[in-house]
Amino acid sequence: MIWVWIALAPILGGLAYGGERVLRARMQRRQGPPILQPFYDMFKLLDKRTLIVHAPHALLALAHFFVLWFSIAAIFLGWNLLYIIFLHLFAQILLILAGYSVRSVYSHLGSNRELLMVVAYEPILILVAVGLYLVSGSFEIAEILTRDHYLLQLPLLFIALVMIVPIKVKKSPFDVGEAHQEIVGGVEIEYSGVFYEFLYMSRFLEYIFIYSFVYLFGGESHWIGAVLVAGVFLLVNLVDNATARVRASHMVKIIYSVAMSLAVLNLLGILL
C-alpha cells in the first residue's frame, strides 16, 4: 500500500499545486485555472519540441527529480529524519550544479540564490529534527508518529518551521529562487519540453516534502496533522498575497535572526 502512495507522490503534489492556484485565485477574487491544470500543462510540455543546452545539464534535472522522489519515499517509509534532510540537500545540490553548468546569467543567479536558500533553511530543518528527537527520543519518522503533544512542547520551533515553508514552496516574501520578474525563473530558465516537466514535477514533490514536516507536529493524531497542514497552507498563501519579495541576503538574515532564535529558545526551554 505504502508503495502505491510513493508512486503517486508526484500526482499528490500536483493536486496540491493545482489546489493552491485555485485558492490563491479565490483570495484575489479571480476564477483561476482548474485544479487539474498542472496535468494539462504536463501533456502540453510533453508535446513540445525539447531543446537542451547540453546533455549533463538536462540529465542533472532528471537526477534532481529522482533523488527528490527518493527522499519523499524515505519519508513515507518512516526513515530517519536526518537522512531525509540530507538526501534532500543532495537533490538541491544537483539542481544548483545544473544551474551553474550553463553559460546563462539568469541560471547562475538562480543557482546562487538556491544556494542561499539552502543555507537559510537547512539549519532550521535540522533543528526541527533535533526538537522532535528530544521530545520523542528518536529520529525515525515511524517512531515520531507514535508519540503526541509535539505542538505543546515545541510551539516556537513550529513557528520557525512555518517561516521556512515559503522558501521551499517559493512563495512571497521568500520567493527569491525563481523571482520571475527579476531572473526569469532562475535555474529553470534553460529547460524546455520533457526536461522542464521533470523540474515542474520536482516542485510538486517539494510541497510534499515540506508539508510532511508540518504534518509530523501532529504526532499520532492524523487529524491534528491534517489541520496543521491545512492551516499552514492557508497561512502561507495568505502571506504570499499580502507581502512583497525580500532580497536574498535579507532572507538569510531574517531566518538566521528570528527563526533560529525561536528554535534555539524552544530547545533551551525543553532542556533546562
Added chain:
Amino acid sequence: MNMVLALVLLPIIAAFLVLLVPFGRAQYAVSGAVLALLSGVAFALYNSFGIFTFQLSPIMNIMIVAADVVLLLFFLYQGKVFNHPKVMALAAVQLVLYGYIESIVPAAGTAEIVVDELSKFMFLIINGVGGIIVLYSVKYMEDEPTSPLKKRLFIGALLVFLSVMNLIVVANSILLFFFLFEMTTLASYLLIAFRDDEVSRANALKALWMNQIGGVVILVGALIAIIGFKTVMFDTLLQSSGGMVLFSIALLSMAALVKGASIPFEGWLLGAMVAPTPVSAMLHSATMVKIAPYLILKLSPALAVSMVGGMISIIGALVFVAASYLALSRSVLKEILGYSTVALLGLMMALAAIGSEESINLAMALMLFHALSKALLFLSAGVLERVHHAKNIEEMKGMVSRSPKTVGFILFGFVSLTLPPFGLFMGKLFAISSVASLLKEHPSNLIILLALIVGSALMVLLYFKVASALLSAPCDVEVSPAIVIPNGFNVPLVLLSVFIVIGALGYIMMQHNIFVVMLALPMVFVFALPAIVRRMDRYDRSQPYHCGEKEPFDAALVYYAPSEKIEKIVYWGFGFLFVAVAIIGAVS
C-alpha cells in the same frame, strides 16, 4: 615493533636515495616504492592486535636532548639573523625552561614509546596520504624553477618529515613529544621559506613564532607534571588525578589549538600557502595539522568529564563556524581550502574533547576522510597553479572548458566533503545525532550542535560558490584545446579518489545499518545516469537565453566579509577563550 621501526627508518633511507638518483623514472620509482611499502606496513599494523612498548636507551635520550638544544639554538639564531624579536624571545624562554626541566626530570618511568590503537590509525593517515603527496611532489618539483639540489632536498625533507610524524604519534614521553613537535615546527619553517622571497620569509617566521607558543605551553605543562606527579609520561599523567593534573592537561591541549591553527593562530597556516603546493597538502591540511586532533584524542580520557574539555570543545565548535564564515570573504583557492581546514580541525577537536566513545570514533573518521579529501583538493589546486597558472578563483572562471579533468577532481572533492554517502559527510551526520543524544545530560552541547549545523551549511555555500566559478565560462572565451594533465599529477589524484570511494564503502559497511547503505543509492544512480539515458543526441541543442543582450556575460561570485569591528571582536574573543583554557585548568 620491527614494523614501527620500518615506518620510522624507511622514509629516511628513501630520502638519501632521492638525493642520489636522477630525476625522471628513478625518482618516480623510489617514491612509488616508498608509498607502497609504507602504506602496506601501516595497513598491516592497523590490522594487528596489541600494544607495543619500547624503552629508549640512555644514549638515545642524551642524543635527543642534544638535538633538542641544537634545534632551539637554531631557532634563536634564525630570530637573530632575521631580526625577529618574537622568535628570539620564545626560543630563549623554551631553552631556559627545557634546561631546567632536564635538570629535574625523574629518571625512571614507563616506556617512552607506546604504540596503541590510536597510533596505528594515525600511521594509516600519515603513510597513505603522505606517501601519495610525496609521489605527486616529484612531478611538481620537476617544473619548479630552482637548482636540482634544492629540488632533491625538498623531496628528501618531505620524506624525513614522514618519519618524524610516524614517531610523534607513538611518543609517550612529553619531552620526546616536545622534541618532535619542534621538529614539525622546523619542517614548517624551512618548507614555507623554500622559495626564499620576502613574503615566504615573513610567513615562515610567522609560523615559527606562533608554533613556538605551542612549544612553550607543552614545556610548562611538562614542568607541572614533573613537579606535581614526578612523571613526564602521558599515560602516567592521564591516570593521575587531583592536584594540578587538569592544569597540565589544559596547557598541553593549548598546544593542540596552536598546531591546529585555531583562530587566532590561523595566520600561520594561511601564510603557509605561499609554499609549493605539496607543502600545503602535506603539512597544512593532510598530515601535520592532524597532530592537533591527535593530541586532544590522546588527552581525551582526562578531558572527557572536565570543564577544560568542555571549553576545548566549545572553542573547536566556534572555530568551525567562524573559519567557515571568514573563508567566504577569500578569493585565493588555497586560502579558501586553508580556512576550511582550520574549520574542520576545530570540529574534530570539539568531537575529540567531548570524549564519549562515539564522538572519539567520529573524530577519528573525520580525520581520515578529511586528510583524503583535502589532499585531493590541494593537489588539484596545485595542478591548476602549475598547468594553468591560476591561483585566484576569479581567474578560474570557466576552467571546466580548459581543464575538465581537474575540475572534475575538485568537484568530486567538494562532493566528498558535503554529500552522502562519503565519509566526511557521514561523520558530520553521525556527529549531529551523537551530540543530540548528549543534549539532555549536558545542555551546553547545544552550542556545539548549533555550530555544527550552521558551519556545515556555510561550508556548502563556500564549496559550491567555488564550483560556480569553475563551471561558469564567459562567452568570449575561445574554446581552447584542453591541456593534458601529466601522469605524474594524474596518478596521485586518481589514487586519492579511489581511496575516498573505498573509504566511504568501508565506512558504510562498518555501520551495519541497512538505511545507511540505502543512503548511497542516489549517488550511485547519479553516476550511472549517463549510462541509463543514452540517446541524448536526439534532442536539439540551443543557445542559452540572454534576454536579447549581446554583451558577454560575467557571472559575479558572492563574497561575504565581516566588518572590521566584528573581525576584531572575533579575534579578541578567541584570544580570550584561548587564555581561558589555562585559567580554567588552573582553578579546577
